Amino acid sequence: MPFPNTVNYNWAAGFPGRWASENPRRIVIPGPNGFRAGLGGLNIARFAWVQADGVMLLNAAPTAAAGSGATGTATVTDGAISAIAVSEGGTGYTVAPIVTLSGGGGSGATAVAVVSGGEVTAINVVNAGTGYTEAPTVTITAQTVPNGAPQGFVYADQQGLTTQYLQEATMLIPEGFMAQLAEGGDVFATSSTPATIGQAVYASTTDGTISTGTAGSAPEGSIDTGWKVSQGNAAGSPIIITGPVAAA
Structure with a gap:
């Protein structure tokens, strides 16, 4: 049997909101009061916007x-x-x-x-x-x-709080809890549309949910995030999206 000279590698099917690799990561730096989940809480594995006070985060864009x-x-x-x-x-x-x-x-x-x-x-x-x-x-x-693109992606960092008896997991950071945003690196997410490598990543301006598609063709009610699909999958299944690793 000859010595193997090739390596077959596939991305693991991960959990939405988790980091997908050890590639360079970028975190949005908050002000002295940090970031906190805004009114009604903050959903993990979606995009979020920093509100006018510079502290509260919501999965919905502010308006102007x-x-x-x-x-x-x-x-x-x-x-x-x-x-x-x-x-x-x-x-x-x-x-x-x-x-x-x-x-x-x-x-x-x-x-x-x-x-x-x-x-x-x-x-x-x-x-x-x-x-x-x-x-x-x-x-x-x-x-x-x-008013503008989201500042980052809400990644899972054990900030959630289970509030029901025997509840095993949650994707909601309660209102007022500390939260963080990723603005670059590889993260697992889900899309409402089938995703293929290289597609643009769009965020709903009302709830931060993700869809993907050809660059420059944002669906109505969505906005381009500047992120791209690194690993595709069927709608609703885990994909990997990648944000820029250095400031533009």
Whole structure:
């Protein structure tokens, strides 16, 4: 029998939230008060966002107003809204703001804003309404959108707390408990979609759960994390995802 000259190696099927290798790891460095699980607790093996206080972590993205400063003026003709002119385009609009019309003695008028280059460039009248004796007030309200990618992945570090009789394990860090985030290295996770090597890793902005897919094609309600799939598997089965090992 000849001496073996090849080695066959496969990644072990691991537990979601655990480190998957001894490759270099990066941990998010908290402030002097550390990180703590926010309202309702923090789920392990999902992505999380640091909240405005710099301490609390949630599996949901904070939101911010998508733009500000736009104003408009309505014109009334024969009791109906015939046009709405943009007085100020505002700045920072990433999605179309909501346009509401109030006062003026009439009712039923509706309109939608058009955004280009971060500004409101037009306001189109959808329904002219009836009974207007004077121009109504035009109010332009920015929509709230998720504010940025998650700061890291909630890895398992024995932070959980079993709270039920004979409970063997938990994936929830209770509210107020210390928590940590990984921003690089290899970790086990699960995806709601089938995963293949090299795919981008996306996080739901409402609960931090993971899906995978082609780079630049984030599913609705998800955001690119900057992590990649290192070992694929079927949906719901353990996979390995890898974050950058050095700051960009």
